[in-house]
Amino acid sequence: MTAGLELIGVTKRFGANTIVDGVDLAAVAGEFLVLVGASGCGKSTILRMIAGLETVTAGRILIKGRDVTGARPDERDIAMVFQNYALYPHMSVAENMSFALSLTRTPKDEITRRVAAAARILGIEALLSRKPKALSGGQRQRVAMGRAIVREPSVFLFDEPLSNLDAKLRAQMRVELALLHKRLGKTTVYVTHDQVEAMTLADRIVILERGVIQQIGTPGEVFNRPRNLFVAGFIGSPVMNMFKGTLTGADCVELAGTRAVVRLPHPVTKRSAPAVVVGVRPQGLALSDTADAILRMHVKVAEYLGTETVLNGTLSGSDEPVTSVAVGDHGDLAGREVGLSIDPHHLHLFDAESQLNLIH
Amino acid sequence: MSAVANKNARVAWLFVLPAIVIMAAACLYPVISAVRLGFYEWSMGTPWSQARWAGLTSFQIAYTEPAVWSSLWTTLKFASVSVTAEMALGIGLALALEGNIRGQAAFRTLFILPMMVAPIAVGLTWRYLFDAQFGLINAVLGVFGVAAKGWLADESLAFAAIIIADIWQWTPFVFIMVVAGLANVDGSILEAARIDGARWWTMTMRVKLPMIAHVLAITLVMRLIDAFRVLEVIYVLTFGGPGASTEVLSLHIYKTAFIGQKLGAASAISVLLLAVVMVLTWLALRMSNPLADSEGDR
Ligand SMILES: Nc1ncnc2c1ncn2[C@@H]1O[C@H](COP(=O)(O)OP(=O)(O)O)[C@@H](O)[C@H]1O
Numbered sequence A: 001m002t003a004g005l006e007l008i009g010v011t012k013r014f015g016a017n018t019i020v021d022g023v024d025l026a027a028v029a030g031e032f033l034v035l036v037g038a039s040g041c042g043k044s045t046i047l048r049m050i051a052g053l054e055t056v057t058a059g060r061i062l063i064k065g066r067d068v069t070g071a072r073p074d075e076r077d078i079a080m081v082f083q084n085y086a087l088y089p090h091m092s093v094a095e096n097m098s099f100a101l102s103l104t105r106t107p108k109d110e111i112t113r114r115v116a117a118a119a120r121i122l123g124i125e126a127l128l129s130r131k132p133k134a135l136s137g138g139q140r141q142r143v144a145m146g147r148a149i150v151r152e153p154s155v156f157l158f159d160e161p162l163s164n165l166d167a168k169l170r171a172q173m174r175v176e177l178a179l180l181h182k183r184l185g186k187t188t189v190y191v192t193h194d195q196v197e198a199m200t201l202a203d204r205i206v207i208l209e210r211g212v213i214q215q216i217g218t219p220g221e222v223f224n225r226p227r228n229l230f231v232a233g234f235i236g237s238p239v240m241n242m243f244k245g246t247l248t249g250a251d252c253v254e255l256a257g258t259r260a261v262v263r264l265p266h267p268v269t270k271r272s273a274p275a276v277v278v279g280v281r282p283q284g285l286a287l288s289d290t291a292d293a294i295l296r297m298h299v300k301v302a303e304y305l306g307t308e309t310v311l312n313g314t315l316s317g318s319d320e321p322v323t324s325v326a327v328g329d330h331g332d333l334a335g336r337e338v339g340l341s342i343d344p345h346h347l348h349l350f351d352a353e354s355q356l357n358l359i360h
Numbered sequence B: 001m002s003a004v005a006n007k008n009a010r011v012a013w014l015f016v017l018p019a020i021v022i023m024a025a026a027c028l029y030p031v032i033s034a035v036r037l038g039f040y041e042w043s044m045g046t047p048w049s050q051a052r053w054a055g056l057t058s059f060q061i062a063y064t065e066p067a068v069w070s071s072l073w074t075t076l077k078f079a080s081v082s083v084t085a086e087m088a089l090g091i092g093l094a095l096a097l098e099g100n101i102r103g104q105a106a107f108r109t110l111f112i113l114p115m116m117v118a119p120i121a122v123g124l125t126w127r128y129l130f131d132a133q134f135g136l137i138n139a140v141l142g143v144f145g146v147a148a149k150g151w152l153a154d155e156s157l158a159f160a161a162i163i164i165a166d167i168w169q170w171t172p173f174v175f176i177m178v179v180a181g182l183a184n185v186d187g188s189i190l191e192a193a194r195i196d197g198a199r200w201w202t203m204t205m206r207v208k209l210p211m212i213a214h215v216l217a218i219t220l221v222m223r224l225i226d227a228f229r230v231l232e233v234i235y236v237l238t239f240g241g242p243g244a245s246t247e248v249l250s251l252h253i254y255k256t257a258f259i260g261q262k263l264g265a266a267s268a269i270s271v272l273l274l275a276v277v278m279v280l281t282w283l284a285l286r287m288s289n290p291l292a293d294s295e296g297d298r
């Protein structure tokens, strides 16, 4: 199978700062890759190197097997949608969408046909003669996508395309983006810092920290089997609970500060120092007043969200922060002490030193 | 509009009224008195009470005198040639010095120096530069074997000289306006254009310059207005000569008023100049109004 897009050891340095460090990445043709990571971790820089807007310091970039590392942006068979849309303010919507084609001397009737087709897909036929200034944020977003679609590129690049929209429109455009990708079936690299966008849109998620890939996997993989503490903390909402602990046997961990002993679903096979970090998703801590309530939590804030309640507080004994999500309305628990049981399927174990996942 | 809003609006007007009155008076008073002067016969230095109502006589004399129309023609030639050259050079330099050229800050400072020199000093400087015997320009030309020219003594050379001096002084203005305009252009739009396949020429002509059209328009208007009122440099450099070859309208007005002692006629011609400048301004603003919302999305 040919890769739609391949990055081999791609590195970017600005002066002495290494911003992107040895990124290896291959997208199957038609795949939707999402790059996530905190602000400043190098997501845009990677995207801009793929687009050819930024040179690479080292490494190679291949599009459909063709080495484009030194090629001009317009020779790479890519299209990019910018965060602020970057529409040409002095051109109408139709001119914005047809600019690239007019520069390659595409016949007039073909330009018209392609612009009309893209406008129909995006529902912006009525806006074609307007200037960007006369459009709403969501409409501009569509025009920016239309400009990319019209070129019929091999790879679509998106840099936080939804982050300038309000929450409701963002959710709507997210769904439309997913449908659009299904319809066009083009290789896509999508940058976001929003994990909901990453989880819902991605075939595979690429998690970055300080220019280094931490994990590449399907949404299910990165959520259920985070490779290290960073990924575990980055993916999932509310954030995974992390408790310091000590391995006391192959399948026993004692949590620091409490007398609680957690039983692991499988014995740890990977060798590790006794110092570990136990990770439990808030959804894996259930309210319990029976004997399996091995933790006690002092609830400080109870946030009722409609179908569930997020309980924030500290562990009795160790004063470590802890978050639990309980189904139903438990707004009355604030200020109380409750028992919590651990669902072993939501349990993760990390080496405190290497931060690697010891179970998965 | 509700009664409260109505009242608020009225109160607001009351607050800004003094400022508007003062502004209007300061702008309109000189214009009105200049126009009024055109209807009187009055000698400078005598009390205004001795001024004699002359009706339209001054206007009739002024507008039928060939010297007025030929100086207007000279002004038109001067303004169109020098402003065209200034726009072309200023835009060209701004585009050339855009981006990461080493030492561009020093370059830019150097470029805007001429604009800061007082016009009288500019005139004097160029007068020495163009001097037939001692001038630097003839000296430099001499090195290349070109015979010395009497720059300010020849009609077309003198006309060229005043244009060169104006270009030297005012190209920097166009330059900084364009540099400022380009600096405001959203970089991601230029990147989008690169991805769309725009190279230097397309980028310049179809993306960058159209995006700063409003800056170019206001620069053009300001340069045209200034070029039509040009006086000091020409006063010092050629004083309108040789013959009347460099006598622009404002210099003609000056000579009519202070040498010919015909203040009424001078005022009448001033009204003509005012009308020309107003028409030009209106035309340029109609092409692209910098005071209306700019087209840019920022
Ligand atoms: N042209 C540049 N020169 C120097 N540093 C840069 C340049 N572009 C980006 N950086 C730095 O690279 C880092 C990553 O930037 P970026 O890729 O935009 O991050 P992200 O998109 O993940 O928020 C940032 O620290 C930024 O300051």
Ligand SMILES: [Mg+2]
Pocket: A043, A044, A045
């Ligand atoms: Mg970014």
